Each structure stands twice: as structure tokens, then as C-alpha cells.
């Protein structure tokens with residue numbers, strides 16, 4: 678008899694691991710950027726494999742393209758016409774948001 682995969686359990690574990698990895702990335706982004714990026718990379722791989730979404734507030738913490746976490750030295754945040762423009766200084770990828778996301782402005786304090 679084949680062993681059934683418990684997809685619900687898999688997703689729960691995946692979510693937990695993603696949360697854990699992103700927390701670590703957050704912790705290390707000011708100390709070791711490469712390590713923080715690696716954590717984001719793993720979290721993203723897990724999220725794709727198990728089709729678990731990364732929470733929206735966490736998704737704003739790193740570059741979608743090169744996966745480097747945003748810090749004051751890796752990203753530039755500008756507000757123009759009520760829109761937030763985040764430029765990744767590592768790869769030059771630009772993201773625009775129609776309104777001000779709360780955590781972008783509060784997390785760097």
C-alpha cells in the first residue's frame with residue numbers, strides 16, 4: 678500500500694519553516710547579508726515547492742529578483758505622488774506600490 682502524503686501537514690510544516698527562515702534572515706541582514714540572502718532563498722524554495730505563500734508583509738523585506746534583504750545600504754525607498762518606489766541597489770530592480778506599505782517605513786527605525 679502506498680504511503681499517502683499528508684499535504685495539509687506538509688503545508689503547515691512548510692509555513693513554519695518559512696516563518697523561521699525569514700525571521701533568521703531578518704536577524705542576520707545587518708550582520709551577514711550573504712547569509713540572510715541564503716535564508717530568503719531557502720524560504721522561497723520551500724514556498725514554491727509546497728505552494729505556500731510568503732506573507733505579504735514579509736515579501737516586502739527582500740528583493741523579488743536577487744533576494745537580497747532590503748537594508749538601508751541595499752535599497753532606496755522613495756515616495757513620489759503617494760506611491761512608494763523601492764529600488765534594489767544590488768540588481769537595480771525597481772518595485773512600485775500604489776500606497777505606503779506600513780512596515781517599509783517603520784521597520785528601519
Ligand SMILES: [Zn+2]
Pocket residue numbers: 740741742743744745765766767768769770
Ligand atoms: Zn535586487
